[in-house]
Amino acid sequence: MHEFEYLRPKTLVELRRALDRGAVILAGGQTLLPELKSRSRSIGALADAKAVLPEGIYLDAGRLIIGGAATHAEIASNDTVCAETPALAQLADQVGDPSVRNRGTLGGALASNHPAGDWPAAALALDAVLHTDGGNVPFKAIAAGSEDLAGRIILEVSFALAEDCAYSKFLHPAARYAVVGVFVALGSDDRRVAVTGLAKSGAFEWADAGTCDAPLSIRPGHQAIREDQLASEAYRHALTRELLREAEAMLGTDGPRAVSIAQGQPMSRAISQHV
Incomplete structure:
Protein backbone atom coordinates (compact mmCIF):
# COMPACT_ATOMS: atom_id res chain seq x y z
CA MET A 1 0.00 0.00 0.00
CA HIS A 2 1.33 3.42 -0.93
CA GLU A 3 1.54 6.13 1.70
CA PHE A 4 -1.31 8.64 1.96
CA GLU A 5 -2.67 11.21 4.37
CA TYR A 6 -5.57 10.05 6.55
CA LEU A 7 -8.20 12.71 7.30
CA ARG A 8 -11.17 12.55 9.66
CA PRO A 9 -13.49 15.47 8.83
CA LYS A 10 -16.03 16.30 11.52
CA THR A 11 -18.55 18.12 9.34
CA LEU A 12 -19.86 17.94 5.80
CA VAL A 13 -18.15 21.26 5.10
CA GLU A 14 -14.80 19.81 6.13
CA LEU A 15 -15.44 16.71 4.01
CA ARG A 16 -16.30 18.88 1.02
CA ARG A 17 -13.12 20.88 1.52
CA ALA A 18 -11.04 17.70 1.68
CA LEU A 19 -12.55 16.39 -1.57
CA ASP A 20 -11.93 19.71 -3.31
CA ARG A 21 -8.28 19.30 -2.36
CA GLY A 22 -8.12 15.87 -3.98
CA ALA A 23 -8.92 13.49 -1.12
CA VAL A 24 -10.86 10.28 -1.76
CA ILE A 25 -13.88 9.37 0.38
CA LEU A 26 -13.72 6.35 2.66
CA ALA A 27 -17.13 5.07 3.74
CA GLY A 28 -17.06 1.31 4.26
CA GLY A 29 -13.94 0.80 2.16
CA GLN A 30 -14.96 -2.58 0.77
CA THR A 31 -13.99 -1.58 -2.78
CA LEU A 32 -11.37 1.07 -2.12
CA LEU A 33 -9.19 -0.65 0.50
CA PRO A 34 -8.50 -3.80 -1.57
CA GLU A 35 -7.42 -1.54 -4.45
CA LEU A 36 -5.04 0.33 -2.15
CA LYS A 37 -3.65 -2.87 -0.62
CA SER A 38 -2.99 -4.38 -4.04
CA ARG A 39 -1.38 -1.10 -5.18
CA SER A 40 -3.69 -1.02 -8.18
CA ARG A 41 -4.66 2.47 -7.04
CA SER A 42 -2.72 5.20 -5.27
CA ILE A 43 -4.10 8.31 -3.59
CA GLY A 44 -2.69 11.35 -1.83
CA ALA A 45 -5.28 11.63 0.93
CA LEU A 46 -8.15 9.58 2.35
CA ALA A 47 -11.13 11.30 3.99
CA ASP A 48 -12.98 9.03 6.43
CA ALA A 49 -16.61 10.08 5.99
CA LYS A 50 -18.35 7.54 8.20
CA LEU A 161 -42.15 1.64 -2.68
CA ALA A 162 -43.26 -1.20 -4.92
CA GLU A 163 -46.42 -3.21 -4.39
CA ASP A 164 -44.15 -6.23 -4.26
CA CYS A 165 -40.58 -7.04 -5.28
CA ALA A 166 -38.07 -9.88 -5.14
CA TYR A 167 -34.42 -10.60 -5.91
CA SER A 168 -32.70 -13.81 -6.93
CA LYS A 169 -29.01 -14.29 -7.60
CA PHE A 170 -26.56 -17.02 -8.50
CA LEU A 171 -23.63 -16.75 -6.11
CA HIS A 172 -19.95 -16.49 -6.91
CA PRO A 173 -18.61 -19.34 -4.75
CA ALA A 174 -15.88 -17.28 -3.06
CA ALA A 175 -16.67 -13.57 -3.26
CA ARG A 176 -20.46 -14.12 -3.00
CA TYR A 177 -21.25 -11.41 -5.53
CA ALA A 178 -23.83 -12.11 -8.24
CA VAL A 179 -22.65 -14.18 -11.18
CA VAL A 180 -26.08 -13.03 -12.34
CA GLY A 181 -28.83 -11.40 -10.29
CA VAL A 182 -32.39 -10.40 -11.22
CA PHE A 183 -34.55 -7.92 -9.29
CA VAL A 184 -38.29 -7.69 -10.10
CA ALA A 185 -40.49 -4.84 -8.85
CA LEU A 186 -44.25 -4.58 -9.34
CA GLY A 187 -45.96 -1.21 -9.36
CA SER A 188 -49.63 -0.38 -9.61
CA ASP A 189 -49.42 -0.28 -13.39
CA ASP A 190 -45.95 -1.44 -14.36
CA ARG A 191 -43.35 -4.13 -13.84
CA ARG A 192 -39.63 -3.40 -13.79
CA VAL A 193 -36.88 -5.97 -14.10
CA ALA A 194 -33.20 -5.17 -13.59
CA VAL A 195 -30.26 -7.49 -14.19
CA THR A 196 -26.77 -7.42 -12.67
CA GLY A 197 -23.75 -9.57 -13.48
CA LEU A 198 -24.63 -10.09 -17.15
CA ALA A 199 -23.25 -6.98 -18.85
CA LYS A 200 -19.64 -5.87 -18.43
CA SER A 201 -20.74 -2.27 -18.05
CA GLY A 202 -23.07 -2.98 -15.14
CA ALA A 203 -26.71 -3.40 -14.19
CA PHE A 204 -29.41 -2.59 -16.73
CA GLU A 205 -33.18 -2.80 -17.10
CA TRP A 206 -34.45 -5.83 -19.00
CA ALA A 207 -36.96 -4.03 -21.18
CA ASP A 208 -38.60 -7.05 -22.86
CA ALA A 209 -38.85 -9.37 -19.87
CA GLY A 210 -42.53 -9.92 -20.58
CA THR A 211 -41.86 -13.59 -21.17
CA CYS A 212 -39.01 -15.61 -19.73
CA ASP A 213 -38.09 -17.00 -23.16
CA ALA A 214 -37.73 -13.59 -24.81
CA PRO A 215 -34.19 -12.69 -25.85
CA LEU A 216 -32.51 -10.17 -23.61
CA SER A 217 -32.83 -6.61 -24.81
CA ILE A 218 -29.49 -4.98 -24.03
CA ARG A 219 -29.06 -1.30 -24.79
CA PRO A 220 -26.15 -0.28 -27.07
CA GLY A 221 -24.09 0.70 -24.03
CA HIS A 222 -24.43 -2.81 -22.63
CA GLN A 223 -23.56 -4.98 -25.61
CA ALA A 224 -20.53 -6.69 -24.04
CA ILE A 225 -21.56 -9.74 -22.02
CA ARG A 226 -19.48 -10.95 -19.09
CA GLU A 227 -17.81 -14.29 -19.69
CA ASP A 228 -15.32 -16.01 -17.39
CA GLN A 229 -14.34 -19.39 -15.94
CA LEU A 230 -17.57 -19.49 -13.93
CA ALA A 231 -20.08 -18.84 -16.69
CA SER A 232 -20.08 -18.53 -20.45
CA GLU A 233 -22.22 -15.97 -22.27
CA ALA A 234 -24.85 -18.63 -23.11
CA TYR A 235 -24.89 -19.87 -19.51
CA ARG A 236 -25.34 -16.36 -18.15
CA HIS A 237 -28.29 -15.77 -20.50
CA ALA A 238 -29.85 -19.03 -19.32
CA LEU A 239 -29.23 -18.06 -15.69
CA THR A 240 -30.92 -14.73 -16.25
CA ARG A 241 -34.11 -16.33 -17.56
CA GLU A 242 -34.20 -18.87 -14.75
CA LEU A 243 -33.46 -16.30 -12.04
CA LEU A 244 -36.35 -14.21 -13.36
CA ARG A 245 -38.59 -17.22 -12.82
CA GLU A 246 -37.17 -17.65 -9.31
CA ALA A 247 -37.86 -14.00 -8.46
CA GLU A 248 -41.37 -14.04 -9.90
CA ALA A 249 -42.19 -17.21 -7.97
CA MET A 250 -41.56 -15.35 -4.70
CA LEU A 251 -44.01 -12.56 -5.47
CA GLY A 252 -47.38 -12.69 -3.75
CA THR A 253 -46.32 -15.38 -1.28
CA ASP A 254 -45.64 -15.44 2.46
CA GLY A 255 -42.10 -16.69 1.84
CA PRO A 256 -38.76 -14.92 1.34
CA ARG A 257 -38.22 -12.07 -1.08
CA ALA A 258 -34.53 -12.69 -1.85
CA VAL A 259 -32.63 -15.90 -2.50
CA SER A 260 -29.00 -16.72 -3.21
CA ILE A 261 -28.43 -19.89 -5.22
CA ALA A 262 -25.05 -21.55 -4.81
CA GLN A 263 -23.16 -23.73 -7.26
CA GLY A 264 -24.38 -27.30 -6.90
CA GLN A 265 -27.88 -26.47 -5.72
CA PRO A 266 -30.69 -27.94 -7.85
CA MET A 267 -31.34 -25.78 -10.90
CA SER A 268 -33.85 -26.03 -13.72
CA ARG A 269 -33.42 -28.11 -16.85
CA ALA A 270 -33.07 -24.91 -18.90
CA ILE A 271 -29.88 -23.97 -17.06
CA SER A 272 -28.38 -27.45 -16.91
CA GLN A 273 -28.46 -27.65 -20.70
CA HIS A 274 -25.87 -24.85 -20.84
CA VAL A 275 -23.38 -26.22 -18.28
Missing part, protein backbone atom coordinates in the same frame (compact mmCIF):
# COMPACT_ATOMS: atom_id res chain seq x y z
CA ALA A 51 -18.92 10.01 11.05
CA VAL A 52 -20.22 12.72 8.72
CA LEU A 53 -22.64 11.01 6.34
CA PRO A 54 -26.28 10.27 7.27
CA GLU A 55 -27.14 6.70 8.22
CA GLY A 56 -30.79 7.06 9.18
CA ILE A 57 -33.65 5.16 7.53
CA TYR A 58 -37.17 6.56 7.23
CA LEU A 59 -40.19 7.06 4.98
CA ASP A 60 -40.89 10.35 3.23
CA ALA A 61 -43.44 11.26 0.54
CA GLY A 62 -44.10 7.64 -0.32
CA ARG A 63 -40.46 6.69 -0.70
CA LEU A 64 -37.97 4.80 1.43
CA ILE A 65 -34.97 6.95 2.37
CA ILE A 66 -31.72 5.28 3.42
CA GLY A 67 -28.65 7.20 4.57
CA GLY A 68 -25.53 6.82 2.47
CA ALA A 69 -23.53 5.61 5.47
CA ALA A 70 -26.03 2.91 6.46
CA THR A 71 -24.30 -0.47 6.38
CA HIS A 72 -25.75 -3.55 4.72
CA ALA A 73 -26.23 -5.10 8.18
CA GLU A 74 -28.11 -2.04 9.46
CA ILE A 75 -30.39 -2.09 6.42
CA ALA A 76 -31.00 -5.83 6.78
CA SER A 77 -32.16 -5.48 10.39
CA ASN A 78 -34.08 -2.21 10.10
CA ASP A 79 -37.76 -2.53 11.01
CA THR A 80 -38.91 0.02 8.41
CA VAL A 81 -37.08 -1.71 5.56
CA CYS A 82 -38.28 -5.15 6.67
CA ALA A 83 -41.88 -3.93 6.81
CA GLU A 84 -42.00 -1.78 3.67
CA THR A 85 -39.56 -3.50 1.28
CA PRO A 86 -38.47 -6.88 2.68
CA ALA A 87 -36.65 -7.68 -0.57
CA LEU A 88 -34.15 -4.91 0.19
CA ALA A 89 -33.62 -6.12 3.75
CA GLN A 90 -33.05 -9.67 2.55
CA LEU A 91 -30.82 -8.54 -0.33
CA ALA A 92 -28.68 -6.60 2.16
CA ASP A 93 -28.46 -9.67 4.39
CA GLN A 94 -26.99 -11.65 1.47
CA VAL A 95 -24.29 -9.18 0.42
CA GLY A 96 -20.81 -10.69 0.81
CA ASP A 97 -19.93 -12.11 4.23
CA PRO A 98 -20.55 -10.73 7.75
CA SER A 99 -17.45 -8.52 7.70
CA VAL A 100 -18.53 -6.94 4.41
CA ARG A 101 -22.09 -6.49 5.62
CA ASN A 102 -20.97 -4.77 8.82
CA ARG A 103 -18.51 -2.42 7.11
CA GLY A 104 -19.84 -1.86 3.60
CA THR A 105 -22.34 0.97 3.03
CA LEU A 106 -25.18 1.59 0.63
CA GLY A 107 -23.59 4.82 -0.62
CA GLY A 108 -20.31 3.06 -1.28
CA ALA A 109 -22.00 0.19 -3.11
CA LEU A 110 -23.86 2.52 -5.46
CA ALA A 111 -20.88 4.85 -5.93
CA SER A 112 -18.66 1.94 -7.00
CA ASN A 113 -21.49 0.52 -9.16
CA HIS A 114 -19.76 -2.85 -9.52
CA PRO A 115 -20.91 -4.76 -12.65
CA ALA A 116 -21.89 -7.71 -10.45
CA GLY A 117 -23.12 -5.76 -7.42
CA ASP A 118 -26.48 -6.54 -5.82
CA TRP A 119 -27.55 -2.97 -5.03
CA PRO A 120 -27.39 -1.56 -8.59
CA ALA A 121 -30.12 -3.99 -9.72
CA ALA A 122 -32.36 -2.98 -6.81
CA ALA A 123 -31.66 0.72 -7.45
CA LEU A 124 -32.74 0.42 -11.08
CA ALA A 125 -35.85 -1.64 -10.45
CA LEU A 126 -36.99 0.64 -7.60
CA ASP A 127 -36.24 3.90 -9.42
CA ALA A 128 -33.64 5.00 -6.88
CA VAL A 129 -32.52 8.60 -6.64
CA LEU A 130 -29.15 9.53 -5.17
CA HIS A 131 -29.37 12.66 -3.02
CA THR A 132 -25.93 14.25 -3.17
CA ASP A 133 -24.42 17.50 -1.99
CA GLY A 134 -24.54 18.59 -5.63
CA GLY A 135 -28.19 17.77 -6.28
CA ASN A 136 -30.35 14.72 -6.97
CA VAL A 137 -29.21 12.13 -9.51
CA PRO A 138 -31.46 9.28 -10.72
CA PHE A 139 -29.49 6.04 -10.51
CA LYS A 140 -30.74 5.05 -13.96
CA ALA A 141 -28.72 7.99 -15.34
CA ILE A 142 -25.61 6.62 -13.62
CA ALA A 143 -26.27 3.15 -15.04
CA ALA A 144 -26.81 4.56 -18.52
CA GLY A 145 -23.61 6.60 -18.34
CA SER A 146 -25.34 9.93 -18.90
CA GLU A 147 -24.43 11.14 -15.38
CA ASP A 148 -21.55 10.46 -13.03
CA LEU A 149 -20.78 11.04 -9.37
CA ALA A 150 -17.40 12.71 -9.82
CA GLY A 151 -16.88 15.20 -7.01
CA ARG A 152 -20.25 14.45 -5.41
CA ILE A 153 -21.02 13.08 -1.97
CA ILE A 154 -23.93 10.64 -1.65
CA LEU A 155 -25.92 11.76 1.39
CA GLU A 156 -29.03 9.61 1.07
CA VAL A 157 -30.70 7.26 -1.39
CA SER A 158 -34.46 7.15 -1.95
CA PHE A 159 -36.30 4.12 -3.32
CA ALA A 160 -39.82 3.84 -4.72
